[in-house]
Amino acid sequence: MEKGNLCIVLHAHLPYVHHPEYDDFLEEDWLYEAITETYIPLIDTFDRLIEEGVDFRITMSLTPPLCAMLNSTLLQQRYIRHLNKLIELAQKEVVRTRWQQELNQTAIMYESRFKQARYIFEEKYKRNLISAFRKFQDMGKLEIITCCATHGFLPLMLHKKAVKAQIKIATDDYTANFGRKPKGIWLSECAYNPGDDEELKKEGIRFFFTDTHGILYGSVQPKYAVFEPVYCPSGVAAFGRDAESSRQVWSALEGYPGDFRYREFYRDAGYDLDYEYLRHYLHNDGIRRNIGIKYYKITGNVILGHKQAYNPKEALDASAEHAGNFMFNRQQQAEHLYEIMGHKPIIVCPYDAELFGHWWFEGPDFLYFLIKKIFYDQDEIRLVTPSEYLDENPRHQVLTPSLSSWGDKGYNACWLNGKNDWIYRHLHKASERMEELARTYPENINGNMRRALNQAARELLLAQSSDWAFIMTTETTVAYAHKRTKNHLSRFNKLYHDIRNNCINEEWLGEIERRDNIFPALDYRVYL
Amino acid sequence: MDKTKGGASQKAARITPSPKQDYYIEWGEPLPESYGDTKIILMPRDPRWAYAYWEITNETKENIKKKFGNDIFQKSRFTLRVYDVTDIQFDGRNAHRHFDLGITETADNWYINMGVPERSYCVDLGLLTLSGDFIPITRSNVVHLPRESVSPVTDEAWMQIRSEFEKMMKLAGLDKTGISSAEAMKILIQRIEKIAPISSGGLSSTTSRGKMKKVKRFWLMADTELVLYGATERNTQLTIQGQHVPLKADGTFSLRFALPDGKQEIPIVAVSKDKSNTEKITIIINKKTK
Incomplete structure (x- = not known):
């Protein structure tokens, strides 16, 4: 008997990285790696399930910057170039490892996976991965939701208009990509600021997600904790993250991905490979980096040099085992909650999509087995999408969730600390100036002035990406995060100055339009 | 996506000329140090802390000097006066409480421990004179810090939202909870609190899953590869260890093998296009690591 609903949410996002001014650009690899390791394997998983007649429901946010990159002809071409080199290397690796049986099977696996990726990307979906996700949505299997326009961190935005622009531009972008308006949104970093739901409502968005404590620490005690959504006073629903299922997947120690x-x-x-042999497959700067061919398993708590050879079959078995365990735990959880609540709970499990495949290589297999087991092996839990659930369950408690995020410590500190706090005086000033520009030119104008005004909005939006502040905190690619923040803000400041003084440099404007070409249909009057 | 260097073998990278750090970076115009506004902005960080940044223009400073004397900045201290303005229209005098924080003159931002969550705060940046007078310079926006615990409020309000095509949704069963809401709430919260709060720790696509274990021990690694190369007539069928090997356009071939310990017999067989000629070379290698 059905005891509960399970809502799996995959948040797919990458910051907008697009550098036509270089032939070869390091950070564009983020996209290529995610396509090969996460997006294509997920698409392949969904296609396989559909072919096998397995019904399922998954919710995915595809952020506007990610969609823009997937739609970029330039990045599509570069992805193919990247993938072809990887295939070439994998083929050489199959030969090279011929006398090392234990590595050879993995080399063969990479060659076939990369070729399959090329088939799916080039032939099956004609380089248009958005169309694949859209297809799954149109079939009713996948609910695609949007995200803030450039993954801006809303609780640290001072100006309501800046929040509105992040939501409105995202909604328009979604509509252009998916042929209908979004019903839900993943607020960047799962960060909710009381009152932002009003902006969601204006765009017709019905629901968003918060971290567990966002609901638990809401203005009123939530009667069913996070196991039922609540309505904000605006009527927009908030779904809270289930901590138990998160832990099983996320936790570095006990989480599935840490299995040996x-x-x-x-x-x-x-x-590991000999430098001369590898050189052709590295970036122009010739520095060794991850290339995405990995021959070893986690093995245990040993140094990297002592890792043992990866065994694809053994790993596949592990992912099936973990899928069974995850399902069993959700069944138990649903049954327990059903007893307490007297009706069916909804268990919401949001994850970064890139966890599946990129970090946790076997993650897509885990999803495949989980979905299949849920379909065939039991009848206690049912996969649902949030909008389907709300259609069936329209009555919920009203409260205002707490300010919260899913970042370290649960609030804003991850995006506001000694490493990144300097950015906010510039971001806030730019927002203020953008509103001022919109007020100064409220009528539709043409020519370079309009282009400059629209570009100013793009530069502001790109500077607002939460990714830059986050990278500064985690100290991963700090130089690049600084570069991006400074580039966009200084481009914004120059545009502001040039618009104000009516001295737009058309050649320069054309160049930054080419580089920062996100949201071609944007209208700066969104800041009015 | 990942920028974490991989363990021991990364050292091998040092043999290559290391290009300048900023190979992919061009910085553009520097950002302005100030924007010519006298203002202070307050931002929420977490239930107890807020962050303030500010700017005071020279013009403002001159005006203060005109009004309070040229030595006013020597005779006073820059101070943040923090007001609790929860649920009131603040007029400068009606705060629930306030406290002062002395700050250094050169500072232009500060993290403030507000102490009490779920209250609204605003801050005046000003000068505190030796005689204890406060000269406000500029006032911040109001910020409301979040809760850090479950609300004591149990009044429930319920709302029903029906999408247009779902107007006939049956609601039977939704209110039949069996136990009181307070009881249910307690059980659910206990269940959640048993599970230590877990955040993704910002496991975002652009960061690394965990810290690399630093290997500090002295170390050495060495391995061997075999490069097998040769040439034959174009259009020849070539097999190495029984596996077909495509020739380059000029009839040459080059293969690379990782060479483990043990004996390898490598028969290389060339068969001409019309199959009338066959040549065979066998290479035998013994590798031993001590």
């Missing part, structure tokens, strides 16, 4: 049989992320052939 799974692939070790950090031991990459990019650091």
